Amino acid sequence: MCPNFNHRGRKKMKKILALFLAVGIMTASVTGCAGQIISESGNSASSESDLSDSSGDSSEDIKRADLEERRIGISCRTLRGTFMRGFRIVLLNRLKKLGFQEANISFYENNGDTDLELRMIDLLIDSGIEQLVVCPNENSDIPAITDKAVAAGLPLIYFNFIPAEEERTRWTENKWNVTCIGSDPAQVGKLQGELTASLGLTQLDMNKNGYVDYIMIGGEEGSTISQTYNQSYIQTLEEKGLPVRCIEDRYAGWDGDEAHDIMSKALSEKGSEIELVVCQNEEMTLGAMLAIQEAERIVSSDIYLIGADCGKESLENIQRATMTGSVFNDGTAQAGAVILNMMNNIDALKNETVTTMEYVLVTAANAESIKGIVDHPA
Incomplete structure (x- = not known):
């Protein structure tokens, strides 16, 4: 018989296995929408479609022979989820069309373990990569990662x-070839707050106590990302003048099952007092949604549910009105920006230190167009 691992045991096993595996992702070539890349100076640096085959040329026509042997290493928390799916499909497809060999593109995932993250980056550097691409777990991890790349003489994105x-x-002071591409995490809380405010007190205050009574289900206690989301949400509501009362602020570790349990308990204890639930990623939002349905509450009728990290399941539920709205982070657009920086590094062209991408608020009004990006990453 196979051993029966519990949830924690499975996570530990994943970490052990991940240390030894470079993950090559096989993908099919598909088409979709392109995003805009905004540089630190505020200018449009490039449309990511500049790096695609939208002109109709075959991949052979645009391949560069000098890229065939170049090796790229990518480190991230996880390869799962809508963002990373779109990111890796676009990254691999476009790099292959430019002339890179898929065998020379390595993805390592660390499952949120900082020690494992740093050891994997050492492995990537030792493997002979020429550029390092990293989605760090936390702000506190970054100085050590930067130092490793700089010591190895590698461009770091x-x-x-x-x-x-x-x-x-x-x-910038040391003139290191290190750049970053991303979105302001405060924008997630801001967009969630704007959606809450747009619904208004009349619609949300179903128990007529003069406040919107809500539950916040956050990622990890002490996480700078979770704290930023939450603080920005509260600040936006204050700016909009919407009276709210947080009746429970809990952390589910970004996990859907944990969010489900938190939500089930809250509904059994507080019942109709809960008018709004706000979650900080898709898995937790879906877990909370299931608990709401099990309690026979109806989203958009006697309770509202706002999520983040919007993926295919969230989009479908927004269209069915079983989720009020969410926030979308476009992995396909970020992949285009990463490739632009990579090619600039190869061609000895200067990159902006910071390239900022925009989050998108998703409601029933635009869910179908966002679904097109998720279903068909360019």
């Missing part, structure tokens, strides 16, 4: 993360 200003200043 952070994605889906804009490090603290102090760290970015270190790059």
Whole structure:
């Protein structure tokens, strides 16, 4: 018989296995929408479609022979989820069309373990890569990662993360070839707050106590990302003048099952007092939604549900009105920006230190168009 691992045991096993595996992702060539890339100076740096085959030329027509042996290493928390799916499909497809060999593009995932993250980056560097691309777990991980890349003489591109200003200043003062591509995490809370405010007190205050009574289900206690989302949400509601009362603020570790349990308990204890639920990623939003349905509450009728990290399941539920709205982070657009920086590094062209991408608020009004990007990454 196979051993029966519990949830924690499975996570530990994943970490052990991940240390030894470079993950090559096989993908099919598909078409879709392109996003805009905004440089630190505020100018449009490039449309990511500049790097696609939208002109109709075959991949053979645009391949560069000098890219065939170049090796790229990518480190991230996980390869799962809508963002990383879109990111890796676009990255691999476009790099192959430019002339890179898929065997020379390595993805390592660390499952959120910082020690494992750093050891994997050492493995990537030792494997002979020529550029390092990293989606870091936390701000605190970044100085050590930067130091490793600089010591190895490698160009370093952070994605889906804009490090603290102090760290970015270190790059520019030392003239290191380190850049970052990402979105302002405060924008997630801001967009969630704007959606809440747009619904209004009359619609949300179903128990007529003069407040919107809500539950916040966050990612990880102490996480700078979770804290930023939450603080920005509260600040936006204050700016909009919407009276709210947080009746429960819990952390589910970005996990859907944990969010389900938190939501089930809250509904059993507080019942109709809960008017709104706000979650900080898709898995937790879906977990909370299931608990709401099990309690026979009806989203958009006697309770509202706002999520983040919007993926295919969230989009479908928004269209069915079983989720009020969410926030979308476009992995396909970030992949285009990463490739632009990579090619500039190869061609000895200067990159902007920071390239900022925009989050998108998703409601029933635009869910279908966002679904096109998710279903068919370019």
